[in-house]
Amino acid sequence: MATGILSNLNEAQCEAVTTAADVVQVLAPPGSGKTKTLTARVAYLLAERRLKPWNIIVCTFTVKAANEMKERITKFVGHECAKQLKLGTFHSVALRYLKQYGQHIGLGKDFGIADSSDSKAIVKRIIKKNDFSGDAGGARGRISTQKAKGIDSEQFWKKAKDVEQQEFARIYQEYEETLKASDLLDYDDLLLRCCLLLRVEPACVSNVEALLIDEYQDTNNIQYDLMGLFAQHRNVITIVGDPDQSIYGFRSAEIKNLTRMKEQWPDTLTINLEENYRSSGAILHAAQHIIEQDESRPPKKLQATHTYGQRPVLRKLPSAAAEADWLVAEIQRIQALSGDLLQPNDFAVLLRSAALSRAIETALGREGVPYRMIGGMRFYDRAEVKLLVDYLRVVDAPGNNEAVERIINVPPRRVGEGTVKGLHEEAQSKGVSLWSLVLDVVQGRCKPTTKVTPSTQTGLAKFVDVILSAQKKLASVTAESAPLVNLLQHLITKLSYQDHLKRKFPDEYEARWTNVEELVAQTIEASDPERLTAIVNDGALPSIEGLERRTESVAEDALSLFLANVTLATAGTEKAEQDGETAQQLTISTIHGAKGLEWPVVFIPACYDGSIPHSRADDNDEERRLLYVGMTRAQALLYLSTPLRNSQREEASMSTFLTQPGVAAFFEEHGPGIAIADVRALAKTLRRDCPSDTAIAESKKTLERDEDNYWPLTGEEPFEERAKWDRSRPGDGTWSFSNTRPAAVFSNATVTMQQKQGYSTTSATTKPGFVSAKEQYDDILEQQKLKKVDERAAQVRTASEDKPKTRKRQIEGQGTIASFFAKPPGRVGYGPVAFGGDNLPDATLEDAMPSAKRTKQPLHELRNVNSAPLERALVRPLQPAYKLPSAPLLRPSPSSTNMLATGTGSAYVFLSSSPPQPEEAPDPETAGAMPRSDDVGDEKTAVVRARPATTFHTTSMQIAAPQRKTLGMRRSLQGWNARGGKR
Numbered sequence: 001m002a003t004g005i006l007s008n009l010n011e012a013q014c015e016a017v018t019t020a021a022d023v024v025q026v027l028a029p030p031g032s033g034k035t036k037t038l039t040a041r042v043a044y045l046l047a048e049r050r051l052k053p054w055n056i057i058v059c060t061f062t063v064k065a066a067n068e069m070k071e072r073i074t075k076f077v078g079h080e081c082a083k084q085l086k087l088g089t090f091h092s093v094a095l096r097y098l099k100q101y102g103q104h105i106g107l108g109k110d111f112g113i114a115d116s117s118d119s120k121a122i123v124k125r126i127i128k129k130n131d132f133s134g135d136a137g138g139a140r141g142r143i144s145t146q147k148a149k150g151i152d153s154e155q156f157w158k159k160a161k162d163v164e165q166q167e168f169a170r171i172y173q174e175y176e177e178t179l180k181a182s183d184l185l186d187y188d189d190l191l192l193r194c195c196l197l198l199r200v201e202p203a204c205v206s207n208v209e210a211l212l213i214d215e216y217q218d219t220n221n222i223q224y225d226l227m228g229l230f231a232q233h234r235n236v237i238t239i240v241g242d243p244d245q246s247i248y249g250f251r252s253a254e255i256k257n258l259t260r261m262k263e264q265w266p267d268t269l270t271i272n273l274e275e276n277y278r279s280s281g282a283i284l285h286a287a288q289h290i291i292e293q294d295e296s297r298p299p300k301k302l303q304a305t306h307t308y309g310q311r312p313v314l315r316k317l318p319s320a321a322a323e324a325d326w327l328v329a330e331i332q333r334i335q336a337l338s339g340d341l342l343q344p345n346d347f348a349v350l351l352r353s354a355a356l357s358r359a360i361e362t363a364l365g366r367e368g369v370p371y372r373m374i375g376g377m378r379f380y381d382r383a384e385v386k387l388l389v390d391y392l393r394v395v396d397a398p399g400n401n402e403a404v405e406r407i408i409n410v411p412p413r414r415v416g417e418g419t420v421k422g423l424h425e426e427a428q429s430k431g432v433s434l435w436s437l438v439l440d441v442v443q444g445r446c447k448p449t450t451k452v453t454p455s456t457q458t459g460l461a462k463f464v465d466v467i468l469s470a471q472k473k474l475a476s477v478t479a480e481s482a483p484l485v486n487l488l489q490h491l492i493t494k495l496s497y498q499d500h501l502k503r504k505f506p507d508e509y510e511a512r513w514t515n516v517e518e519l520v521a522q523t524i525e526a527s528d529p530e531r532l533t534a535i536v537n538d539g540a541l542p543s544i545e546g547l548e549r550r551t552e553s554v555a556e557d558a559l560s561l562f563l564a565n566v567t568l569a570t571a572g573t574e575k576a577e578q579d580g581e582t583a584q585q586l587t588i589s590t591i592h593g594a595k596g597l598e599w600p601v602v603f604i605p606a607c608y609d610g611s612i613p614h615s616r617a618d619d620n621d622e623e624r625r626l627l628y629v630g631m632t633r634a635q636a637l638l639y640l641s642t643p644l645r646n647s648q649r650e651e652a653s654m655s656t657f658l659t660q661p662g663v664a665a666f667f668e669e670h671g672p673g674i675a676i677a678d679v680r681a682l683a684k685t686l687r688r689d690c691p692s693d694t695a696i697a698e699s700k701k702t703l704e705r706d707e708d709n710y711w712p713l714t715g716e717e718p719f720e721e722r723a724k725w726d727r728s729r730p731g732d733g734t735w736s737f738s739n740t741r742p743a744a745v746f747s748n749a750t751v752t753m754q755q756k757q758g759y760s761t762t763s764a765t766t767k768p769g770f771v772s773a774k775e776q777y778d779d780i781l782e783q784q785k786l787k788k789v790d791e792r793a794a795q796v797r798t799a800s801e802d803k804p805k806t807r808k809r810q811i812e813g814q815g816t817i818a819s820f821f822a823k824p825p826g827r828v829g830y831g832p833v834a835f836g837g838d839n840l841p842d843a844t845l846e847d848a849m850p851s852a853k854r855t856k857q858p859l860h861e862l863r864n865v866n867s868a869p870l871e872r873a874l875v876r877p878l879q880p881a882y883k884l885p886s887a888p889l890l891r892p893s894p895s896s897t898n899m900l901a902t903g904t905g906s907a908y909v910f911l912s913s914s915p916p917q918p919e920e921a922p923d924p925e926t927a928g929a930m931p932r933s934d935d936v937g938d939e940k941t942a943v944v945r946a947r948p949a950t951t952f953h954t955t956s957m958q959i960a961a962p963q964r965k966t967l968g969m970r971r972s973l974q975g976w977n978a979r980g981g982k983r
Ligand SMILES: Nc1ncnc2c1ncn2[C@@H]1O[C@H](COP(=O)(O)OP(=O)(O)OP(=O)(O)O)[C@@H](O)[C@H]1O
Pocket: 008, 009, 010, 013, 028, 029, 030, 031, 032, 033, 034, 035, 036, 037, 242, 245, 276, 277, 278, 595, 596, 597, 632, 952, 953, 954, 955, 956
C-alpha cells in the first residue's frame, strides 16, 4: 500500500477508495471528506491497481480544484506520476482532445477560444446590427443554455414560436456563423465538439481505464454525455457529489444526472459518508435544520465529529451600513477575545451577490482591515494585461475579429469607432476577417467602401506593422530563444506601452505597470524550454495505434498553448487565484465562489428576502441550498445577519428561510461572549496552540467593549446613533449634544442641516416637496419606532444611573455612554471617547481630528474656536473623525499579523463607490438568467494580492496556493502575485 493512502480515512471513506465496483457514487453532505476520498481513490488506483496515470481522467469544475487535487495526489504518488494524469477542468480535458484529435471532425489545429468578453461582444454587435432589443449578457447566457441542452441554432430556429424566439434564433445563428468565420470555439463548443469527436472516433479514448469526477451535482447534460464518452471503453467511473449543494441550476446543472447515472449503469455502487469533519455541532445542526425545510429531499444522516461549540448568530441591524460596521467590529472583537488565535485569514464574508460587497468593503477599508476577494478582478481581466493578451491573440490568430477590434486603436492611432464598425461590416459582407480586409487596405490590394481618411490609413498601417512584425518575430524564434517573452517584449516596445499607460492612467500608472511586469514574468516562466517541453509532453494524450494524432511543437505552439491556458485559467467558476506571500487577509466571496472551501469564522450578511432567496431566482430550493452551502463553510463560528433596510434604504425582511418555525432556536441573537475556556475549545477544534491566559487578557484590554452590544438586538438604531441628531438649539445652525433624548428627534432645523450633510431624514413633517403615502406611512412607523426606543432608552438610563460609570457591559438596546459619539465598537481605529457627564461630551480633540493634529485640549474648550471639524466628527460618529485618504490603502507588510494594515506604501486595495459590475466569469453557463451570483468583482474595485485563506485542514485553499514553480503552465498561470490594478 502506498504510504498513508488509507490512513486518516474512516470506514466508509476507505470502502469508497478501495471498492472493486466499476461505477461508484460517493454521496455525502458538506465537510464529510468527499474530495479527500476522491483524491485517495486516484492515488489508490495508481498505487494499488497499477493503472497508468495517462490512462486516468480526473475532471473538476475549477482550475483551483484541479490544482488542489494534483497537489494532494502528488503527496501520495510523487510528482512524476501525478503530472501524467489527465487531470483538469472538463474544458481543459476537452481542449486537449480537440487539439490532438480534432482533425477527425474537421477541426483545424489553430482554432482560437472565444473567451466570455469575445462572446459577449459578438452578441452585442449582432443585437445592435439587427436593431433587436434585449441585453447581450442575457442572450449570451441563453445561447449557452441551449448549447448545454444540446440544442443547436437550427433546431432552435425550427422550434421558434413567436417573434421574440425568432429574434433570439437569429442572434444564435449569427453568433455561430461569426465564431465559425473567425475560427473560434466558445466554452460550450469545447465540450460539444469533444462529444462529437468521441462519438465519431471512440478510439481516441480507448486507453482510458478510469474516470473520476468531483462536484458531480454540478454537471450539466453535455458534461454528463462527456462522462459516458470518456469512459465508454471500460466504464470505470467514480463520482463524488452532494445533491444538497447543487447551486448551479441556473447554469443548467442537472441534479437528475445522479439518477440518470444509476439508470445507465445499474450496477452503480452508492456509498454515503455521514461524518462531518469540518463544522461544530451547533453549526451543523442549524444548517441541517434549514436544508430540511425542503421536504422533497430524502432525509440524510449527518454526524458531527467536533464538539457542539458556539451557537451560530442571527443578528438584526438597522441598515446595510450598520450591518457592515457591526461585522467589522465583530471581527475585531472576536480576534481580540481569542487572544489573536484567530487571524484575518480565518474570517470569510460570503455574499449572495457581488453587489453586496460595497458597504462591507467600505467598512473594512475604514478600519484598515486587509481583505481579498475571491473573484475580484482577475489578473487577465485588468485592462493593461488584457490588451497585451489581445495583441498576442491576434498575432496567434488574426481571424479573431473581436480581439482585433479591441486593439486596433489602442494605443490611439486615429482609427475611429465608426471606421472600425464600417470596416467590420464590410469584411463580413465580403466574407473575410477584419484583419484580412485591413491588411489588404494597408497593402493597397483593396480600396474599401468604408471611408478611410489619410490619417486613418496611417493609423491602420501602424497597426498592421505591429502585428506583422510580431508574427515575424515569432516565426524566427526557437524553443531555446524564449519565444513568448521575446514576443511580448517586442510588443511592449513597439507599442511604447509604458508611455501609453503613463498617459492613460497617470494616477495608477505604477500599479498597472506592475501588472505588465507580472505578465512578462509569467511569459518568462512559460518560455522556459524545459517547461515548454514538459507542457507539451505532459499534455500529450497517449498514442492510440492506428489513430492519427497531431503532435505539438514546442517552438511553434508555445504561443497558442500559452493563450489557451490563459483563457482556460479563468474558465467555469474559476477566478485566477493568486498566491505568494502569506499576508493576513480576510476573504470576501460570493457563496457560489466559496464552494468546497472552509474557514473558521464565516459571516453571511444580507440574509433578507430578495437577497436570499434572490428576487430573480426561479427556484427557492436552490436558494436554500445556497444558504446551506454558505453555512457549512464555517468551522467554528457562523454569523448570519440582516439589515432592516437594505443599501437602497428599502425595508428588508429577514429571509424566509430563517423565519420558519423552529429556526430561531438554533441561533443566538448576538455575537458570542468568548471566555478563556472558549478560546481553549476553539484552539482544540482548530488544532492550534492556545494563546496564554496573559496574552488573551492583554489582547482583550485593547477592546473598547467586549460584548456584541452596541446595536440593539431588535435591529433599531443604537441609542448613540440617534442621540447625535438631537439639537438643543434649533435654528442657529450650530450643534449641541445631549443624551437626554427628547421625543421629537428631528426638528425642521435638523433637516436643513441633515440635508446639507447629505443625510436623509425620516421625519414626515420635514420632508420638502411631494411626499408619497408610502413615505408618510413609513415615517409614521419610523417615528413610532423611535419613540419606543426613546422610552426604553430613558428607562434604561434611569435604571443605570447608580451603576459604575466605567461599566462596559451594555444593557440590551443601548450603547455605553463611553461610545457616545464615538465610532462603532471597534478594537482599533480612533480611540474611545470619554465623557465627563450627561451633557456636553468631554471628548478630546484627538477623537475629532486627524491624528497628526492631535492635542490634549478638551473638546468643549475648543468648541468656540473652530467647531467645524468637531461637528463633522460628531455628526458622523460611524466614521473616523479624519477623512480616509483617497489614495489606495497601504499594502500590509508581510510580517504583519495584525488586522491593522501596516503598510509599505504600495497600493493593494481599491475601494469603489460605484456599483459592482458583474465579473466576466468565463461562462459557458454564467451569463444566464440569474444574477451573476458567483461574482464578487467590482470592475472598479480591484482587490489584489488575493491569496488562499489559511485553514486547518489539508483540503483547504491553503493547499491550492500554488508555489511559483514546477507544475506546468496552467499551474504557473495561477502562480503570481497580482498587483493592484483597475480597468
Ligand atoms: N476521515 C477524516 N478524518 C479527519 N478529517 C477529515 C476526514 N475526512 C475529511 N476530513 C477533513 O474534513 C474537511 C472537509 O473535507 P473535504 O473538503 O474533503 O469535504 P467535502 O465533503 O469535499 O466538503 P464540501 O462538500 O463541503 O466541499 C477537510 O478539512 C478534511 O481534511
